[in-house]
Amino acid sequence: xxxxxxxxxxxxxxxxxxxxxxxxxxxxxxxxxxxxxxxxxxxxxxxxxxxxxxxxxxxxxxxxxxxxxxxxxxxxxxxxxxxxxxxxxxxxxxxxxxxxxxxxxxxxxxxxxxxxxxxxxxxxxxxxxxxxxxxxxxxxxxxxxxxxxxxxxxxxxxxxxxxxxxxxxxxxxxxxxxxxxxxxxxxxxxxxxxxxxxxxxxxxxxxxxxxxxxxxxxxxxxxxxxxxxxxxxxxxxxxxxxxxxxxxxxxxxxxxxxxxxxxxxxxxxxxxxxxxxxxxxxxxxxxxxxxxxxxxxxxxxxxxxxxxxxxxxxxxxxxxxxxxxxxxxxxxxxxxxxxxxxxxxxxxxxxxxxxxxxxxxxxxxxxxxxxxxxxxxxxxxxxxxxxxxxxxxxx
Numbered sequence: 001x002x003x004x005x006x007x008x009x010x011x012x013x014x015x016x017x018x019x020x021x022x023x024x025x026x027x028x029x030x031x032x033x034x035x036x037x038x039x040x041x042x043x044x045x046x047x048x049x050x051x052x053x054x055x056x057x058x059x060x061x062x063x064x065x066x067x068x069x070x071x072x073x074x075x076x077x078x079x080x081x082x083x084x085x086x087x088x089x090x091x092x093x094x095x096x097x098x099x100x101x102x103x104x105x106x107x108x109x110x111x112x113x114x115x116x117x118x119x120x121x122x123x124x125x126x127x128x129x130x131x132x133x134x135x136x137x138x139x140x141x142x143x144x145x146x147x148x149x150x151x152x153x154x155x156x157x158x159x160x161x162x163x164x165x166x167x168x169x170x171x172x173x174x175x176x177x178x179x180x181x182x183x184x185x186x187x188x189x190x191x192x193x194x195x196x197x198x199x200x201x202x203x204x205x206x207x208x209x210x211x212x213x214x215x216x217x218x219x220x221x222x223x224x225x226x227x228x229x230x231x232x233x234x235x236x237x238x239x240x241x242x243x244x245x246x247x248x249x250x251x252x253x254x255x256x257x258x259x260x261x262x263x264x265x266x267x268x269x270x271x272x273x274x275x276x277x278x279x280x281x282x283x284x285x286x287x288x289x290x291x292x293x294x295x296x297x298x299x300x301x302x303x304x305x306x307x308x309x310x311x312x313x314x315x316x317x318x319x320x321x322x323x324x325x326x327x328x329x330x331x332x333x334x335x336x337x338x339x340x341x342x343x344x345x346x347x348x349x350x351x352x353x354x355x356x357x358x359x360x361x362x363x364x365x366x367x368x369x370x371x372x373x374x375x376x377x378x379x380x381x382x383x384x385x386x387x388x389x390x391x392x393x394x395x
Contacts, residue, residue, distance in 0.1 A: 006072070006194060006262060007262045009068075009071050009072060010068070010072070010258055010259055010260075010261055010262055011259060013067060013068040013071045013072070016060075016064060019060045019064070025252075025255070025256070026060060026061055026064045026252075026255065027061070027252065028059075028061050028248040028249045028251065028252035029055075029059040029060050029061050029248050030248050030249070031055045031059060031248070032054070032055045032056075033054070033055075034052050034053055034054060034055070055245075055248075056240065056243055056245055057240050057245065058080070058245055059248045059251070061248040061251040061252050061255070062080045062245060062246060062248065062251045064251075064255060065080050065224075065246075065251045065254050065255050065258070066078040066079060066080050066224070068255065068258055069193065069208070069210075069214075069224050069226060069254075069258070070226055072193050072194070072258070073188075073193050073197060073199055073206050073226035074197055074199050074200055075199055075206065075226035075227055075228065075232075076227055076228050076229040076232050077226075077227060077232045077236070078224050078225060078226040078227065079224070079225045079227070079232075079235050079236050079239045079245075080210075080222065080223070080224055080245065080246040080251055080254070081222075081223035081224070081225065081239055081244045081245065081246055082221060082222070082223065082244050082245065082246050082247065082250070083209075083211065083221045083222065083223050084109075084189065084207075084208070084209025084210065084211050084212070084221075084222075084223045085109075085111050085112070085115070085209075085223070086223050086242075086244040087207045087208065087209065087210075087223025087224060087225045088109070088111075088112050088115065088187070088207055088223070089115055089119075089242075089244075090223075090225060090235060090238050090239045090242060090244060091185055091205050091207050091225050091235060092115070092116070092120065092148065092150065092185070093120070093238060093242075094231075094234045094235045094237075094238035095147055095148055095183055095231075095234065096120055096125045096147055096148055097124075097125075097147075098123055098124030098125065099124055099125075099126075099145060100125050100126070100145055100146075100147040100148070101125075101126045101127070101128065101142075101143045101145045101146040101147060102116060102120070102125055102126070102127045102128070102146070102147065102148050102149075102150060103127075103128050103130055103138060103141050103142060103146060103148070103149045103150070103182075104116055104127050104128070104129055104130070104150045105129075105130055105131075105132050105134070105150065105151045105152055105155060105162065106129040106130065106131065106132060106155075106357055106358055106359060107131075107132025107133075107152055107154075107155020107156055107157070107158060107160055107358070108150060108151075108152040108155070108156060108187060109152060109156050109187060109189075109209075110156065110355050112150070112152075112187070113129075113355070113357060116150075126145075128141045129357055129359075131160075131359070132152075132155035132158065132160040132162070133155075133160040133161065133162070133163075133298065134162075134167075135162075135163040135166045135167065136163065136166040136167065136169065136170045137170075138167050138170050138171070139170035139171070139173060139174050142170075142171070142174045142182065144178045144180070145180075146174070146178075146180075146182045147180075147182055147183065148182060148183050148184075148185055149167065149171060149182050149183070149184050149185070150185045150186075150187075151164070151167065151184065151185070151186045151187070151203075152186070152187035152189075153186060153187075153188070153190070153196070153198070154190050154291055157314060157352045157354055157358075157368070157370065158289055158314065158354070158358075158368075159289040159290060159291055159296075159313060159314060160298065161291055161298040161301050161302055161305070162186070163301055163305075164184070164186065164198055164201040164202050164203055164305065165201050165202055165305075167184065167202070168184060168201065168202025168203070169202075171184060171202075183204040183205065183231065184198075184202060184203040184204050184205075185203065185204065185205045185206075185207065186198040186203045186205070186206050186207065187206075187207045187208075187209075188206045188207065188208055189207070189208055189209040189212055189213070189343075190310050190312060191306065191308075191310060192208075192212070192213030192214060192261055192265050192310060192343070193206075193208055193213075193214065193224075193226075193261075194213075194261055194262060194265050194307075194308070195265070195269075195306050195307045195308035195309065195310070196305060196306045196307070199226065199228060201305060204227070204228050204230065204231050205225060205226070205227050205228070205231050205235065206225070206226040206227075207223070207224070207225055208223065208224040208225075208226070209222075209223060210222035210223055210224045210254050210257075211223070211341060211343070212341060212342055212343030212344075213257075213261065213264070213265060213268075213310060213342075213343035214254055214257050214258055214261060214343075215250075215253050215254055215257045215343070215344070216257040216260070216261065216264055216343060216344055216345065217253070217257065217344050217345060218341065218344040218345075218346065219253060220249075220250040220253040220254060220257075221250060222246050222250045222251070222253070222254045223246070224254075225239075264345075264375065265308065265310060265311075266308070267375055268310050268311030268343075268373055268374070268375070269292075269308050269309045269310060269311065270378075271311060271373040271374075271375075271376075271378050271381065272290070272292075272309060272310065272311035272312065272313060272371075272372075272373035273290070273292050273293075273309060274378050274382075275371065275373055275378070275381060275382065275385065276288050276290040276292070276293055276313050276315070277293065278382055278385075279315050279385070280293065280295070280315075282389055283318075284317055284318055284321070284389045284392050284393070285315050285316070285317060285318070285389070286316050286317060286318045286319070286365065286366055287315065287316040287365075288313065288314075288315045288316075289313055289314040289315065289316070290309070290313035290314075291306070291309065292309040292313075310343070311342075311343075311372055311373035311374065312342050312343075312370070312371070312372050312373075313370075313371060314352060314368055314369060314370045314371065315368075315369055315371065316365060316366050316367065316368050316369070317366035317367045317369070317392070318366050319365055319366040320366070321366050321367055321392050323367075325391075325392045325393075326351060326367050326392075328391040328392065328394065329388040329389065329391050329392050330349065330351070330388070332387070332388060332391050333349060333384055333388050334384050334387075335347055335376055335380060335381055335384040336348060336349035336371070336381070336384055336385070336388075337349070338350050342370075342372035343372070344374065345374050345375040346374045346375075346376075347371075347372060347373055347374035347376055347381055348370075348371070348372040348374070349369060349370070349371050349372075349388075350369065350370050351367055351368065351369055351370075352368040352369065352370045353368075354368070
């Protein structure tokens with residue numbers, strides 16, 4: 001990773017005075033065709049890496065975003081795609097072939113699991129789902145043909161953490177037995193790429209739904225894949241073949257968001273932790289799932305591998321609260337909206353129904369809610385939650 005501090009990196013990396021004609025921000029290069037000066041230049045395909053041949057392969061705006069994100073993650077390089085899910089699919093399909101085996105955390109983003117079963121499975125990739133906190137026991141799920149171990153930390157909905165150093169050690173040990181080195185891919189969206197650096201812990205590829213915290217304003221669809229030296233060329237090649245490069249406008253929005261990421265995420269963290277601690281004291285709440293809380297079973301792991309938290313966590317209501325009580329609570333919220341995604345300035349609160357593949361999903365417990373703490377005043381958000389919890393008991 002860069003020796004510069006992160007705040008400085010976010011302000012200065014990915015800037016090129018020549019490409020931006022001297023302006024502070026590089027503009028969105030809206031283009032398709034790129035013209036060449038002569039036949040020799042047209043035929044010189046070595047330009048493809050450093051220059052620009054056709055906009056499907058990237059634009060100056062995309063290169064600036066990729067450069068900045070790669071430095072943030074401590075990567076050899078990164079690739080911008082048109083959504084978080086496309087970043088997932090590009091990364092997975094770059095390395096998996098028919099007959100390969102994939103170890104997949106069941107705590108991964110549900111569309112990731114659907115893609116693995118519905119698309120990769122149909123093309124002959126075998127998959128084993130493992131608990132979202134498996135750690136060093138991941139070696140028990142690996143086979144001689146295991147090619148990829150795919151993780152998400154924290155896990156979607158229930159916020160278990162992955163012990164990436166222990167998993168990397170188990171993968172290396174397995175490699176000594178089989179002679180084949182599986183790759184470790186990690187979805188790092190929760191941290192925004194700011195508070196957690198899986199590549200430094202032993203991962204090979206990091207995926208980011210940049211639609212979320214990186215864009216930060218609910219106005220872009222964007223994915224990013226950060227790679228080490230060994231994996232970068234294959235991911236870049238696969239993104240080109242699939243034609244899923246991000247649009248120049250969304251890359252520009254991602255760059256804009258990255259410039260203020262550190263400031264915004266610190267505020268999201270402050271508000272999210274304060275709300276999580278407050279909710280843990282409320283009688284209507286049975287459990288708060290936030291790795292930044294001391295009572296979280298993996299809090300020590302969070303303290304070791306993370307330098308902060310985002311504004312996303314979950315909490316569970318007491319078991320006697322039925323769907324009608326949940327409707328009363330959510331329909332009356334004034335500041336918390338109901339909508340997919342997270343990571344922007346607005347606060348969100350949605351019910352979570354864990355999918356059938358989640359073997360660790362508890363049964364017979366109260367409704368599970370996922371909360372994203374936005375950038376509103378903490379006191380106002382707390383008052384909105386207090387009124388919502390009071391409506392649970394009001395017919």
